[in-house]
Amino acid sequence: MAIGADVFEVDLADGDLVVAKRHHRPGQAEAEVGGLQWLAEAAVPAPGVRAWDGTWVVMDQVEPGPATPDVAAGLGRDLARLHAAGADAFGQGPTVDAWIGQAPMRNVPGSDWPRWFAEHRVLPYLRQAVDAGTITDPGPVEAVCERIDELAGPPEPPARLHGDLWNGNVLWAADGRAWLIDPAAHGGHRETDLAMLALFGCPHLDTVTAAYDEHSPLAHGWRARVPLHQLFPLLVHTVLFGAGYARQTVSAARAALAA
Template sequence: MGAGQLNPAAAVAELTGMTPTGVHALADHVFEVDTDDGDLVVAKFDPRPGAIAAEVAGLLWLAEPGAVAVPEVRAHDDRWLVMGQVEPAAPSIVAAEHLGRGLADLHAAGAEAFGATTGPEQAWVGLAPMRCVPSDDWAHWYVADRIEPYLRNAADRQLIDRDGVAVIETLCRRIEVPAEPPARLHGDLWSGNVVWSRQAWLIDPAAHGGHRETDLAMLALFGCPHLDRVIAAYDEHRPLADGWAARVPLHQLFPLLVHTVLFGSGYARQTVAAARAALRG
């Protein structure tokens, strides 16, 4: 049986040469695989074109500065990724503060440009396509590649009404942020992509160059254990620009639009509210 078929044991055997002895489902198309030498790996299946290549490139790019913990890439092909397993534990203040400092150093490692990535141009954020084309202007890039594609999709499907679209379009014409160099972003840093152990591990990246405030805003979007300590440690280690808290809704607009496109109009009200808050800020 080839590694491309939905058989995690066969995929791990073919890609790594190890002998699987047990398989346990962790999530949809994600499996924990025991091997006869006592090792434990995670096998992830994703048949979308370029998805595994983008995730592998992102994991390696995030690991490069040694600032944050990410799973070790053991092997992969175009549909399977085999990674080291992380043993979860309860979130702790020590791990949260370590994460804050690590994110600050990761962002400071930089990127060649906004939108730049070491993976394919056509990437993914969760289940949604995400374009990664370099730009030197953050505001223009953020509007063109992180807001407009998802806003058009939501408007065409009538998930966001005309008034809501108008609010978001007004914000797009008025975006102002302090000038900062491109940061090396995780890119999909909601709390579900943080695995807590003795330290915090980051999984499922949509890595690209962007504004560092975007990762922090996304981390706050759906709640994160000890978020106040994460932010405080980050700011103490590498201070954030004045007014960063008022810009959180602006940076949350991207993931909220993605959620609207993926999961329906239930997120539309929150998306428009974020745009209104960003305009007031």
């Protein structure tokens, strides 16, 4: 049974149910498998991989359930545990050639988060958007990159990120947990995952962040830095989907500069 584009529920001969996902670009299946395993190493709910090749990934099926405040609080604690598992460097991940949605993403290690974020998560996608004519006023985003050392907040060690943590990649499950799927896994700043979760809406988001903050307190001023961290996913969406996200990207850059 198809449950999405290139995603199918499959009944096995023994009565078990799995999910099979088809990839179309070289390296996507490997990156997804590596990302799911990287999340699982941190003991957070992520589907187990049954089998994979260059095209297909077969993984455990997760039975859907309600998005309740208790599940949201558990998600906050799980994200804190995931981030605390850490990474060897910013940009270090299970694969060098990775993907965020259908956009290629390079995991290039760096030791200084502000410079790394500007160089490897903001500017590559800004250049693509400008070259395509989608963003015609790159000035605010460029200004953020120029001032990023003062905008970034207190230094933090590399966190183990999901990397593409919008609500569609959170499965609210019947077992009372929130499972994480479709990672763009890499070492980064923990506020980036939380900012992405806020970008497109998430049930009980205040409960998620409160539980996270109780388990692993966030640095002072983190709310004001949300637009800074949202620049990465907004630029990716601009490259993939066009001008509507370009306007939102420029607005986020201006908000980051005004924080």
